[in-house]
Amino acid sequence: MSADTKVQILDAAESLFSEHGFGDTSLRTITSQAKVNLASVNYHFGSKKQLIQEVLQRYLTVFMPAVDDQLTHLLQKHPKPDVSQVFSCLVEPLLSLNQIRPDGTAIFVRLLGRGYSESQGHLRKYITFHYGEVLRRFVQAVHLAVPQLSPAEIFWRLHFAIGTFVFTMASSKALSEIALADYQQDVTVQGIISRLMPYISAGVGAQATETSVNPLLDIA
Amino acid sequence: MSADTKVQILDAAESLFSEHGFGDTSLRTITSQAKVNLASVNYHFGSKKQLIQEVLQRYLTVFMPAVDDQLTHLLQKHPKPDVSQVFSCLVEPLLSLNQIRPDGTAIFVRLLGRGYSESQGHLRKYITFHYGEVLRRFVQAVHLAVPQLSPAEIFWRLHFAIGTFVFTMASSKALSEIALADYQQDVTVQGIISRLMPYISAGVGAQATETSVNPLLDIA
DNA sequence: AACCAATTCAAACAATAGTTTGAAATGTAT
């Protein structure tokens, strides 16, 4: 069964990639966990690079259209949404990934984190190229929520938000362990997302200090 | 001159590490850029791991005490500071790194970003171990600024802030290029920091939604 | 059952990694 081998490789790869990163996960580790032959990766995927791509693709093809739907529903209900409403368009699509694959949400967001920080812009370009329309609609929705911000400011705020999200998720395992040890908190991905939302919403919606040149003057 | 060789290695290493990450920078690349022999890294530093540590140490020994001083001055002036005042304690120490080494600020924050996302918690532990007292004072200052937040909530907010900061800086090169192309913005590290501050301050100071279990309910 | 394509497999390959070695060179103190 060839499909089985492919799926087993993808399953093993996504779990290992999300935990140790792309560079630090060897094909031998993947194939031994997937219980398939080493050469089958190159046979079925061509190269490690393409394997990484397909691992991400499997999630993006589900996630991105789901976000698009959420945006459509939100905007026809609330032509003038607020920031938290716009960002909440990401929540349900994210959590729905848990139904596709066990722990799918956590795996996907960690993969995103790895992809953004390890692949030196490759993932960003890939997403921009394949899902540019969804991104534009999202940015447009944010613009509706904070019309007082300039497009440039929104650009920065959005990447701050991506950073918050992606970094938190990439280190979610370590953070969860600390939270359990220090605060007796049992943390789920869902819990982290619900804690993230107020932070991101407030951050993106914060009043801009566009004109200032010297950051020291802003604060003192 | 042995000191020269050591310094040349450190200088080349920090620049390459910050740009391509620790794993993707080989000792051969470092030594060829530093114009020294390959073996001199192991001779002077013992191993690549220790080289990475010393690269970070060179900045941390300057940065951390500077933050500590800022906190001292802030708290004796404002026993009840606000969030932006607390976070602004990081700004001057960060910018002062530019006086130690050309582009020092950018290099340091990118190294931090790499260290946090690539070293699977090693850097976090290292900083906690060697500068735990400064960290505690910072957390305490944040607590003074947002006393309504529980310690656990502050823990999460702080790591959100670290994530925002570190991720943004790690991708600052790419982001700056996009900003220049799309918005004709000439971006400096200082400029990014000044844009970050309102976002982080608002995010950390946001009203908590501690009790909720279902994140979907928070937003809808 | 025979045939052909698809897949699996063990083995080897080429490239790169960090590290070690021992001789050569340099510097320093007597």
Next chain:
DNA sequence: ATACATTTCAAACTATTGTTTGAATTGGTT
């Protein structure tokens, strides 16, 4: 200037990486 310790250097070593190869096996079709 001699003797000693420090530093540099080219080369080799060991391990790991992604990839390729060609034979063996499997699967489906006639």
